Amino acid sequence: MSETSRTERPRPDACPGALHVHAAADGGLARVRVPGGELSAGQFRTLAEAAEQLGTGGLELTSRANVQVRGLGDGCENELAERLAAEGLLPSPTHERVRNIVASPYSGCDDGGLLDVLPLARELDTRLCGNPELAGLPGRFLFTVDDGRGDVDPLRADVGLVPVGADAVSLRLGGTDSGVLVRVRAAVHAAILAAEQFLVERAFQASSAWRLAELDSGPRRVADRVRARLAHDDVTAAAPTSLGADPVPAQPRFGVVGRRDERVTVAAGAPLGRLSREQVSIMTRASEAAGSRLRLTPWRTVVVPGLSEGEVEWWTSELDTHGLIVDPSSGWAGVTACTGHPGCAKALADVRGDAARALRHASSPTGGTLPVHWVGCERRCGRPRGRVVEVLATEAGYEVGLDDEVWASRVDADRVSAAMEAARRTM
16 A cells, blocks of 8 residues: 655635535535435436526536536525425435545446445445534545446545455555455445544544545555454455556446346436536436436436336437437547636636537547546646546637647637547547
């Protein structure tokens, strides 16, 4: 396990929540946590209706599989909270900002994982909300529950769980292997212990850290504390983990993404991470037809499990007709953007509008291999992990970069397309 150097934060984290609304340039910004990414059709509809009736319309999907409502007017926070609570989206007002749990979104939909981890994610959320001490976690603190395929572990969560055998789960701390292996029945207990011991270690170091890896030797120290508190029967024999110290970030998937027991799973992408009420409506109708719950992913897609083989082509066509990304070769696939102007006062450009124009004028209708992220300033909000083509707004125009190499600089939005397309195809 790698050692880490101490990082100090000048202030407590100010992550927005459903109750802790952030004052953005375009109004109030509420971030609704969706542990494990699971939503019922009714819950998703409620969010879309709230965005349209209380905000500026449309939902934003985040890189942690959560949902944002933008442009809330003065005095709308209480009504939003009441709507969320009525749909079960706000089970603990004291813990609403710390319910940051990302789970493998295709778990149980195919044979790609070692374990269906959605039940573990639900249990983790329940135990997290039931622990008063853990309400003190920073809003940036992240849990991941990977089903063994290695799709969400690369997010380098503060506390991660990854099955590595029939009854062995690896505890990952700060994105690295802690050396602690527990039985499946004790996996959530180990994750809760790790979160508790992060707070203990942070207080011991008199630190203001938001993330476990920011503590001095945080992963090792917390692992030692967890190991000392686990029951002997909860720990399983040592075995090699299936994931390396720095696994490769997963890429978004679109269209049919899984088949199991004669049921088909489809993933639909939100163009630039935003969904209209009509787009939410077609996805909720599909999930109701399948008799399943929707799943949000960290790649700003929505998964609809359980469609029948005979209906999947029709539903995929309907999703496409409503402007959702279901074709992996689409130029919109893998393209994301920060909020940009006018929603963010720090942004130097309307990056969403410029990105949409650049994609419409691209020379090829198909996308490249690499993802693209448009950002309005050097803070680079929402940038995905791994290799990403970056389109950065500067005072002098846009700069296109990849792997510390500048492909174009000082260009306007209309001339970004060529450099962006070429960089996306770099291997």
